[in-house]
Amino acid sequence: MSSTQSVTRRILRNPNTVVSTCQAKQLHAQIVKARATPHSHSLAWLCIIKCYVAHGLLRHSLAAFNLMRASGVCPHRHAFPSLLKASTLLKHFPLAQSLHASAIRLGFHFDLYTANALMNVYSKFHSHNVFDQFSQTLQYHNNYNNTNSDNNNFAVKIDCVRKVFDRMPVRDVVSWNTVIAGNAQNGMYEEALDMVREMGRQNLRPDSFTLSSVLPIFAEHVDVIKGKEIHGYAVRHGFDKDVFIGSSLIDMYAKCTHVELSVRAFYLLSNRDAISWNSIIAGCVQNGRFDQGLGFFRLMLTEKVKPMQVSFSSVVPACAHLTALNLGKQLHGYIIRLGFNGNKFIASSLVDMYAKCGNIKMARYIFDRIEMRERDMVSWTAIIMGCAMHGHALDAVSLFEMMLVDGVKPCYVSFIGVLTACNHSGLVDEGWKYFNSMKSEFGIAPGLEHYAAVADLLGRAGRLEEAYDFISNMAVEPTGSVWSALLAACRAHKNIELAEKVVDKVLLVDPENMGAYVMMSNIYSAAQRWRDAAKLRVNMRKKGLKKTPGCSWIEVGNKVHTFLAGDESHPYYDKINEALSILLEQMEKEGYVLDTKEVLHDVDEEHKRNLLRTHSERLAIAFGIISTTAGTTIRVIKNIRVCVDCHTAIKFMAKIVGREIIVRDNSRFHHFRNGSCSCGDYW
Ligand SMILES: [Zn+2]
Ligand SMILES: [Zn+2]
Known part of the structure; x- marks a missing residue:
């Protein structure tokens, strides 16, 4: 007998010693070859399956399961959790469903571990990303009739978790946590909270996992009072030192705009990992505390915590807000050293940062290097907006067209970009076309910025009366700045009569608008109507208006x-x-x-x-x-x-x-x- 065979025999006698895929494969081959008696080997099959899944050989594990069933062996009750994990990792929903069916046929769906695993699978397939892939898979398999009813499917799958849960004869904390987290991750907050209460009534104590599922709910609802209650519970039961709970608390307080409490929760943590650092940095940046966010980032580096990719998605925009170009460049260098420059989210934030900090060339350079299929609405919008702000109007318009050709749907901000660009280069017809397409083609209701850009565009082109009518009939209330733009156009085109009408409109909505007074007085001076100009200045002085200090x-x-x-x-x-x-x-x-x-x-x-x-x-x-x-x-x-x-x-x-x-x-x-x-x- 060769040494391989003897090893295999030994493993077969005691399958629990299978630790490597190589051993699993040998055992697998041996069982198939020997057609060994089924009953004694359900444990061996379990070990093979578990070993394959643990080593990422997901398809092997499923093949092993099929062979086991074909040879008439009844699976071990612990086989299903591993197989279900494999189906989740393969993102193959129909496979998970057929495993569920097998579990029912074999009566394992009443087993605590199998039922927990089933719930886990169904809730994973709810979450959005996987859901997209799931529907793609379904379309691929061509057995998906109603592609439009996303919501129906969503409800059906939430229902699946609930059905498995309801039919469980015995439930442990893991079962409750799974169903609570499933509900919470899919936005069913009330249901999740109800279940936490129900869990308490059944004498099961929420653990740190339960709490970290529940805390984001209060963050989402901006309910700091309930969040504090959970914080209190966590402190009483000693969970507040847990790094997951700590990060959830930091997030919750930051989303409720209580950043100082986030900072306190952060300092109370005895162990801080990259996630808790990210939470505090993101919390500061989201609340406009850019300097503080960057300060925490520096501190994180001095404490030798290696930043994750998401850390940069917070700090790069902070540089953009502070227009701190040098710091932004340093971060860019660091991103390259860490090899994160291929990440499309980081690349988009770099495009935006360089554009906002005044280096449009670098912004364009980075954008051009984002792979075509990786370019999404965010990266396109960043570069279009950047070009528009820098007066590269034609570039902005052609990028917008490229985005449409690429099949990326423009958003509210990308329209601001393209309309601003049309405005800066006097492309009246194009501007009109884009403005009209917003609602008719893309279902985006124009906001103040879009109306302002079109009004300004008409004004600059000298179509003053048209601009006046356009602003008067806006669907949103025009602000002083929209009218001021027209006032500037009246000055440029020397139309005093309309300017007088417009300045009244400005002062009606914005009586303290110093700029309007100045502009009107300049219009009078230019027409040599000194007396009118003087009257306006006296008025202004009486009101005690002061220019915003430059x-x-x-x-x-x-x-x-x-x-x-x-x-x-x-x-x-x-x-x-x-x-x-x-x-x-x-x-x-x-x-x-x-x-x-x-x-x-x-x-x-x-x-x-x-x-x-x-x-x-x-x-x-x-x-x-x-x-x-x-x-x-x-x-x-x-x-x-x-x-x-x-x-x-x-x-x-x-x-x-x-x-x-x-x-x-x-x-x-x-x-x-x-x-x-x-x-x-x-x-
Ligand atoms: Zn200039
Ligand atoms: Zn000046």
């Missing part, structure tokens, strides 16, 4: 420097001032003429010159010029619109210093290069 930021050497208009507090103020003087001299030589139209203070010309000279973006740009090496792109962010004079001035500055200057104001990016701006002077 504020600009620039990131130099990993530090963000903030400048207010006329701000002398920066430690390098003297140098900045000197640089501005030198620049101004050169600018005037090149033909720059100061435009004081938008300065409203009743002060002499000299003072006006000074006010303009120290607008916050000029201070920031001058600081950028003196503190970075020649040729470096200067990126400045401003909280409000850039004034006409600064816009002209920056064009001269960019040309004189031979650099690209990128200014992001409250709605778009201006790329100043070689004496002109990407916005084509329309902003």
